[in-house]
Amino acid sequence: MNTSRTSTASTVKVGPWQSRNYRLQIASAVISALGTAAAPVASAFAILDTGGSGTAVGLVSAAGTVPAVLFFVIGGVVADRLPRHLVIVVANLVSALAQALFALVVLTHTVKLWQLVIFAAVNGLAIAFRMPATEGLLMRSVDRAHASKAFAIFRTGLNGAQVAGAALGGVLVAGFGPGWVLALDAATFLLASVVGVRMQVEGRLRKRAGLVTELREGWTEFTGRRWLWSVVAQFAVVNAVGVGAFAVLGALAADRQFDGARDWGFILSCDAIGMIVGGLLMVRLRPQRLLVSGTSGALLLALPLAAFAAGAPLLVVCAASLLAGIGVEIFSVNWMTTLRQEVPHEKFSRIAAYEALGSFGLTPLGAAAAGPAADRLGLDRTLWFATGAIVAATALVLAVPDVRKMKREPDDDTAGPGGPPGPR
Template sequence: MTLGTHRLRVLRHARFRRFLLGQTTSLLGSGMNTIATTFAVLRLPDGGVNAVGGVMAARILAVLVVLLLGGVFTDRLGARTVMLAADALRFGSQAVLALLLLTGSARIWEVVALAVLLGVGEGGFMPGLSALVPGLVPEGELASANALLGMARPVATIVGPGLAGLLVAAFDAGTVVAVDAVSYGVSVVALVGLPVVRAQAPGLGLFSELGRGWREFTSRTWLWVTTLHIGLFNFLLWAPFLVLGPSIAEQRLGGARAWGLVLALEGIGAIVGGVLLLGRNPRRGLTWSVAASVGWAVPVAALAMGLPLAWVAGAAFFAGIGAAVCTTLAATVIQRDIPAEVRGRISAFDSLGAFALGPLGLALAGPVSGVVGAERLLGFGVLWQVTAVGVVLAVPSVRRHGATPQVAARVAVH
C-alpha cells in the first residue's frame, strides 16, 4: 500500500516528530518490561506466580489511583511539565529496579514498591496525551497525529515481548529492565524540546478543580455515555476474552503459539487501521468511533462458536482495525470539542471510567466461566457489545455529534 505524501503531512511538524519518536521508544520499552519483570519475579527467592500477580496488581492500582490527580495537575501546570515529571519517575523506578536485579539484591517488596512508582508515573502521564497533542499539530491533522501515535502501541506490543524474550535468554531480566529505563530517558529528552502548553486553569483547590472536571464531564451526555460503553465493554467482553482465550487456545487451537498469532494479528490490524486513517478528517468522528467498537466482538464470537484458528486469527485482525478507528477518533473528538482548560481532567475521568472495571472483569472471568461455561460467558459478552453499540448510537447527543462544527477553547503555546 503506497501512502501519498499528503497522508503523512502531519510528520512535517518537527515537534510532533520529536514527540512521536519519544513515545514510540517509551512504548517499546514498556512492551519489553512486562516480560522482563515477570521472569525476574519468578526467579527471585521470595518470588513466584502469586508474587507476579501482586506486582501487576500494584502497578494497575497505582495507575487508577493517580489518574485523576494527573488530570488536575495537567490542567494546572501544563501537559509537558507533568509528563516530564511522570517519565522522570518511570525512568528512576526502572533504573533502580535494573540495578537491584543486576546486582542480585532485589527482594519482592522492593519490586512491588517500584511497580507502584511505575504505575504512579503512568497515571500521571496518561491525561497529558490528550492535552499535549493539540499544541503540536493543526486541528485538521489531529486524527492523523492520533493515528500515528496509536500505531506505535501495537508495534510495541508485537515487537517488545519478542525482543524482551531474546534479551532475557541472551543476558538476563535486569538488562531488559535497564533498556526499559533508557526508553523512558529518551522520552524525557523528547519532551524537553516541546513547547510549554498552558491551559490557564484557575488556581482553585484540588477538590474544587476535580469537581469542576466532573461537572464538565457529566454535562456532556455523549462523553459519559461513550465512556460507560467502553468501561462495560472492558468488563463484560474483553476481560473474559483475555482470560479465557489462552485456555481455549491451549485446548483446541494449538497452544501458546496459536494465541500469540491471534494477538499479533490484532496488533497488525490496528496498524492497518491507523494507516487507513492517515490524511483523513471525518466529521462524525464519534459516530464512527462507536460503530467501530463492534469489531471487538468478532474474535470473541469466533471463540464462542468454536471456530478454527484461521477464523479466530482473521477475526482478531478485523478487531484490530476497528480498535484503531475507535480509539483514534475518540481521542480526536475529545481534543477538538473539550475546552483546553479542562482537557486533562476530562481525559482522566474518561480513562478511569473506561478501565476501572477491567481488573474486576479479569478477576471474575475464570470463576464465572466455571459456573456458566466459557463459551456462554463469551457469547453473552458478544451479545452485550452488539446491543450496546446499537443503543449508544441511538442516543441523540451521540448520533448528532459532529453534525455541526463545535468550538473548543484554544491552548496557549509559549
C-alpha cells in the same frame, strides 16, 4: 475571503506533524513504548525465575494498576495546572528510577516480592500523571483540520513500537535475562525525558484554583456532555470483557482448542497487526459522523470472543483478532478527534482523567472474574456472554441522540473550543 483561503492553504502546507511538539511527542512516545512493551515479559520471568508463582506475577501487575486508577483524576488536575511537557518529563524520570531499581535487584539476585510491589506501584503512580498530560499536550499540538490524520499517525507509530518492543523483549529476555531488559526499559524512559525537555509550553497557563474546586469543575464538564459519559460507560463494559476478560478467556480457549501458547501468540500478533492496519486506514478516512463510526468499531472487538465460543478454526480466530485490532483504531482515532473538537484545552487533562477512570476502572475486575465465571458457567457460555455484553453496550450507546448527532466540523474552522493550537 482571500485572506481565509490563504490561511487555510498555509495550515495545510505546514501540517500538524511538522510542528515541533508533535514530532517530539511521537519520538518520546515511540522510545518509551519500545521499553514499556518489553517490560511485562521481563517482569514476569524475573519473578518466575526466582521461584515466584503466578499469584506473585498477578500481585505485581495489580500493584501497578491500582495507583494509576486511584490517582488519574489528581494527575488530570496537575496536567491542567502546569506545563504538560514538564509533567511528562517528571513522570518519565520517576518511571526510569523505578525500573532501574527493579533491574538492580534482579541483576544482583536480591529480589523480594515487597520490593517489586513498591516499584510497580511507583510506576503506576507515574502513569496516572503522564497519561492525562500526554493526551492534553497531543490535543494542543494539532489543529482541527489535520486532527484525524495526526492522531492516526501518532497511534500507528505507538502501536508499531509496542509490537516491536514485545517481540524484542522476548528475544532479549531469552538471550540476556530479564534484568538487562528492565534496565533497557529504564533507559528508554530516561531518553524519552530528554526528548520531552525540548518541547514547548503549549499556550497560556491558566489561573489555579483549589484542588477540590478543579476536580468539581472537571466533573461538571465531564457529566455535562451526554455523549462523553455515554461512550465512557460503553467502554467500561467493552474494556472489562473485551480486554480484561479476553486476556484470560482467550488464553484458556487457545490452550483447549489449539496449540496453547504458540497459537495464542499468533492470535495476539494478529490483533497488534490489526491496530497498525487500522491506524493506516484512519490516516486517509474521514468519517463525518465521528461517534457513530467510532463506537461501531467496538462491535469488531466481539468477533474473537464469538469465534472462540463457536469453536472456529485458528485461521478464523486470527482473522477475527485482526479485525478487532482495526476496530480499536477506528474508535480511538475518531474518539480523539471528537475530544479535540469538543473539549476546551484548559480542561482536557481533567476530562481525560475521568474518562480513563471510567473506561478502565472495571478492566481489572473483568480479568479477575473471567476465570471463576468460566469455571462456573463453562468457557463457551462465558465467551458468548462477553460477546453479548459488547454488542448490547454498543447498541445502547448508539441509541443516544447526542452520539448519533456528533459530526465532524468544517476544516476551515481550526480554532476549536480551546483556541488555536500552539503558543499564544
